[in-house]
Amino acid sequence: MQQHWYVIQTKPKKESAVQKQLTLAQYELFYPRMKSLIATKPLFPSYLFIRTDLGDPYHHRMVRYTRGVRKILGDSEFPFTVPNYVVETLQERTKDGSVIEQELLFREGDEVRVKKGILQDLRGIIEKSIPETGRVKILFRWLQNSMRAALKYTELEKI
DSSP: OOOEEEEEEESTTOHHHHHHHHHHTTOEEEOOEEEOSSOEEESSTTEEEEEEOTTSHHHHHHHHTSTTEEEESBOSSOBOEEOHHHHHHHHHTOSSSSEEEOOOSSOTTOEEEEOSSTTTTOEEEEEEEETTTTEEEEEEEETTEEEEEEEEGGGEEEO
8 A cells, every 4th residue: 555645626615524533444634724813724725735655546435535625636547646745744743743833024012114105114013913914013202292194014124
């Protein structure tokens, strides 16, 4: 029995259900997710990695006809294998074997300069990151006053 990694496409939002069913059937799965400040979402929505021998008709049928599976990626003759190093690299970056922590470009308290836009060249301090929108809240201080603004990550640079 030669086991390889393959990619399964699931029906929308059925990754967890497929993972649960195939794990109960003793298959090795990898379902990478990205954890941000607010939510944990699939790194590859509607896709899972499975390690098995899909050359064996029994395993091929078991995987292909699991409730929630749309298809096994491949051509009309054979499923495509995924090189081990691809899955291993993703697994190394996970915390518990499946969740990858989202790296933030800027952290609360970082001092930044605005690179472009109406506030160009102003300096401020990161007050809060909002990764889902690609923005950060910045606190600008002038003399005795403060002003807050929400800007895109791409408009800023660390000082």
